[in-house]
Amino acid sequence: MVTSLSSNDHHALDEAKAEVAAAEAVEKQTLPEAPLGIMATSGPVRSPLVTLAWIAPGTIWLLLFLIAPLLMIVLVSLWERTPVGFEAFSFTGAAYGRLFETSVYTNTLRDTVIRSVIITLLCILIGYPIAFFLARCVKTVKFQIALFIVVLAPFWVAYVVRIVSWLPVLGRQGLINYFLVNVLQVVQEPVDALFYSTFAITLALIQLYVLFMVTPIFFQLATLDNASVEAARDLGATPSRVFREVIFPLSLPGVLIGCIFVFVLTMGEFATVRLIGGGTIQSVGTIVYEAYVLPDLPKAAAGATILVAVMTVGVAIMLRFSKIREVV
Amino acid sequence: MSLFTYLIILIIISIPFAAMVFLPMKWSKPVLVASFIIFILFMYGPMMTMGVLSLQGPEGSMTLPAHDLFSGHWYSQLNADSDLMAGVRDGIGKSLWISLIVAGITAILSLTLGMAFRRSFRGSGILFYAILLSLMTPGLLLSLGLSFLLYYATPYLNDVGINYHTGQAPLGFVPIIGVQAVWALPFGFLVMMSIFNRYDARAEEAARDLGASSVRTFREVTLPLVWTGVFGAGLFGFTLALNEFERTFLVSGAINTLPLELFIITSTSVLRPYVYSLGVVTILFSFLLIGLFLIVSAVAGRKKALAIDEDDGGSMNTSAMHAAPSGD
Numbered sequence: 001m002v003t004s005l006s007s008n009d010h011h012a013l014d015e016a017k018a019e020v021a022a023a024e025a026v027e028k029q030t031l032p033e034a035p036l037g038i039m040a041t042s043g044p045v046r047s048p049l050v051t052l053a054w055i056a057p058g059t060i061w062l063l064l065f066l067i068a069p070l071l072m073i074v075l076v077s078l079w080e081r082t083p084v085g086f087e088a089f090s091f092t093g094a095a096y097g098r099l100f101e102t103s104v105y106t107n108t109l110r111d112t113v114i115r116s117v118i119i120t121l122l123c124i125l126i127g128y129p130i131a132f133f134l135a136r137c138v139k140t141v142k143f144q145i146a147l148f149i150v151v152l153a154p155f156w157v158a159y160v161v162r163i164v165s166w167l168p169v170l171g172r173q174g175l176i177n178y179f180l181v182n183v184l185q186v187v188q189e190p191v192d193a194l195f196y197s198t199f200a201i202t203l204a205l206i207q208l209y210v211l212f213m214v215t216p217i218f219f220q221l222a223t224l225d226n227a228s229v230e231a232a233r234d235l236g237a238t239p240s241r242v243f244r245e246v247i248f249p250l251s252l253p254g255v256l257i258g259c260i261f262v263f264v265l266t267m268g269e270f271a272t273v274r275l276i277g278g279g280t281i282q283s284v285g286t287i288v289y290e291a292y293v294l295p296d297l298p299k300a301a302a303g304a305t306i307l308v309a310v311m312t313v314g315v316a317i318m319l320r321f322s323k324i325r326e327v328v
Numbered sequence: 329m330s331l332f333t334y335l336i337i338l339i340i341i342s343i344p345f346a347a348m349v350f351l352p353m354k355w356s357k358p359v360l361v362a363s364f365i366i367f368i369l370f371m372y373g374p375m376m377t378m379g380v381l382s383l384q385g386p387e388g389s390m391t392l393p394a395h396d397l398f399s400g401h402w403y404s405q406l407n408a409d410s411d412l413m414a415g416v417r418d419g420i421g422k423s424l425w426i427s428l429i430v431a432g433i434t435a436i437l438s439l440t441l442g443m444a445f446r447r448s449f450r451g452s453g454i455l456f457y458a459i460l461l462s463l464m465t466p467g468l469l470l471s472l473g474l475s476f477l478l479y480y481a482t483p484y485l486n487d488v489g490i491n492y493h494t495g496q497a498p499l500g501f502v503p504i505i506g507v508q509a510v511w512a513l514p515f516g517f518l519v520m521m522s523i524f525n526r527y528d529a530r531a532e533e534a535a536r537d538l539g540a541s542s543v544r545t546f547r548e549v550t551l552p553l554v555w556t557g558v559f560g561a562g563l564f565g566f567t568l569a570l571n572e573f574e575r576t577f578l579v580s581g582a583i584n585t586l587p588l589e590l591f592i593i594t595s596t597s598v599l600r601p602y603v604y605s606l607g608v609v610t611i612l613f614s615f616l617l618i619g620l621f622l623i624v625s626a627v628a629g630r631k632k633a634l635a636i637d638e639d640d641g642g643s644m645n646t647s648a649m650h651a652a653p654s655g656d
Contacts, residue, residue, distance in 0.1 A: 045447075046447065046542075048449075050542070051444060051447070051449045053440075054440050054441070054443045054444035055440075055441070055444045055449070055455065056440075057436065057437055057440050057441075058437045058440055058441040058444070058455075058459070058513070058517075059455060059458075061433075061437055061506070061509065061510065061513070062455075062458050062459065062462070062510065062513070064506065065470075065474065065503075065506035065507055065509070065510045066458070066461065066462050066465070066470065066510045067458065068473070068477055069469075069470055069472075069473025069474040069476070069477055070465065070469070070470070070473050071473075072473045072474075072476040072477045072480070073469060073472060073473040073476065075476075076476045085479050086476075086479070086480075088480055122341065125341055125342055125345050126341060126344075126367070128345060128348070129344035129345050129347075129348045129360055129363055130344075130363070130364060130367050132348050132360065133360040133361070133363070133364050134364075137353070137357055137360055137361075147364075149618070149622070150368065151367075151368070151371070153615060153618060154371050154372070154375070156567050156568075156571065156614045156615070156617070156618055157375070157571065157610070157611050157614050157615075158570070158571035158573070158586070158587050158590070158607075158610050158611075158614070159571060159572075159573050159574070159587065160573045160587045160590045160591050160594070161375075161571075161587075161590065161607040161610050161611060162374070162375070163594075164378070164590065164594055164603055164604075164607050165374035165375045165377070165378040165604075165607060166374050167378075167390060167391075167594075167599070167603075168374070168377045168378055168381050168390060168391050168392065168604070169373065169374045169377055171391060173391040173392065174391055174392070175373075175377050175391075175392055178391075178392045178393070207370060207371065207374070239349075239350065239351060239352045239353070239356075240349050240350045243348065243349045244349070260464065261463070261464065264464050264465075264466065265464075265466060267466065268465075268466020268467070268468055268469055269466070270466075270467075270468045270574060271573060271574060271577075271591060274595060275591075275594055275595060285466070285468050288468065288472065289468070292472065292475075292578065297476065297479070300472060301472070301476065304468075304469050304472055304473075307466075307469070308469065311466075
């Protein structure tokens with residue numbers, strides 16, 4: 001996905017593309033440390049002190065507001081609870097004991113994982129054809145960019161507003177039921193599944209997160225080498241074979257990045273479940289939040305720690321799966 | 329709903345994917361065009377429904393059918409003299425200030441990190457993944473961890489004379505700005521990476537050969553060449569901070585930004601259509617900002633195309649595209 005930033009215009013001159021590729025190849029040879037080949041090549045030679053000065057602000061910021069909070073979650077989950085918070089450096093496993101006292105957490109975790117997996121799969125099913133259409137069916141680049149911006153624009157709309165905008169659509173008197181009962185007349189009674197239900201949450205979450213799937217796949221497909229597709233077609237491969245054996249494997253990194261995004265972000269989801277589930281449906285996020293306001297901060301931390309562990313395992317499985325696919 | 333219904337829904341959702349895989353381009357294209365249109369309706373439908381309902385008269389309800397359209401009543405309600413609306417207006421003011429500061433910080437951090445990554449350095453791989461980690465961290469967890477950190481650090485801060493109380497201005501803004509900038513940083517960073525990837529270092533070398541100090545080279549050569557990227561990174565910071573909710577949620581204390589205000593209204597009080605009119609206002613504002621961003625990058629792209637003879641075949645298109653990576 002990242003390499004595609006330099007040349008996402010697949011109609012661009014081959015020359016420019018070759019140049020970028022060559023530069024990246026050189027870069028990869030000389031800089032084995034370069035992650036994903038994203039290093040720019042234009043930097044002047046500089047002293048380590050200057051490098052440190054450029055790195056420092058961003059690194060300090062990330063340490064303070066990203067790494068430290070994440071470490072803090074793990075630490076607090078191992079500390080003792082006090083009436084208003086926690087006692088620092090008083091190690092105990094009691095928070096995990098309280099978390100697993102009842103089966104609520106285990107059940108909710110299972111439900112959340114299942115829901116996230118289903119949402120991730122549905123996002124591939126919905127998002128892939130959209131990305132494919134944008135990247136390979138739209139002919140002019142200008143039109144492609146315009147459509148892509150239209151697709152992407154909802155991402156900039158406040159997340160809470162996007163959740164709120166589902167209220168008039170779902171529900172017993174919502175737009176969908178109105179449509180089903182009064183316009184299509186396929187059902188007599190409003191469908192209850194659209195009201196405070198897992199189905200409603202799934203629908204809303206797909207709409208909220210499908211862009212995280214469309215974007216990486218789009219970039220992967222837009223920079224895909226057309227020559228191999230043409231070659232396969234010229235050799236008489238059927239459309240489904242071209243897709244299965246050429247296009248899909250080449251777009252797999254994009255799919256993988258999209259899957260990681262959607263899976264991880266829906267696992268930690270809290271506000272959608274709260275607002276659309278109406279307090280009747282739980283996710284790990286809502287359990288963590290409830291423990292937080294109790295307040296039982298170590299229990300909230302324990303719930304969050306296990307969530308992170310499960311997410312890490314999920315991501316590891318996805319990475320492993322993609323490795324197997326690469327070999328085959 | 330029965331299993332049968334779910335199966336029907338699943339089959340309908342799979343149609344575009346199946347068409348893409350099994351049909352030749354000639355036949356699959358109409359299906360993909362249709363599914364793209366449905367997708368756009370899916371993305372914008374809820375917002376449009378909300379827009380329609382926000383235009384109702386005083387009798388308007390939260391669901392269809394709409395009463396007494398085009399009265400603008402609920403928009404004038406936003407100006408009403410009630411505690412609720414005063415809170416909302418206060419939230420808008422705070423959100424704008426915070427977003428402005430986050431925009432500045434994101435721009436600076438993205439620029440410095442972009443400069444750092446022009447050459448490889450020890451630990452560049454780890455730093456790169458740390459930047460991307462913030463994309464993959466569910467907002468609730470980040471918020472939770474930082475609130476723990478604040479709880480732990482507050483007595484120590486007070487000891488050294490920093491009078492910090494959670495949620496009190498102005499120091500209470502620090503954690504909010506901290507997490508929002510962490511969230512915006514990967515987007516700004518990727519914009520800067522794409523700028524530096526296409527960046528021509530010869531001007532810099534020339535300046536240095538002519539005896540300019542490195543500070544002067546940076547100020548008078550580098551910065552003018554990459555300012556669109558810096559601006560883009562800042563605008564990302566602004567829009568993302570303005571709309572950010574989950575990361576801010578547990579660290580804001582008494583400081584309510586607009587999304588927080590909206591969440592509290594939605595989850596606690598009896599809903600009236602002013603929620604929709606407020607939503608529509610924020611949506612329009614976000615779209616205005618995207619428009620601004622596109623115009624600036626288009627203008628910058630055209631200028632560049634005029635300035636550089638050996639234009640790489642569509643610099644306007646490519647510069648309009650930096651909006652793109654942003655998207656995920």
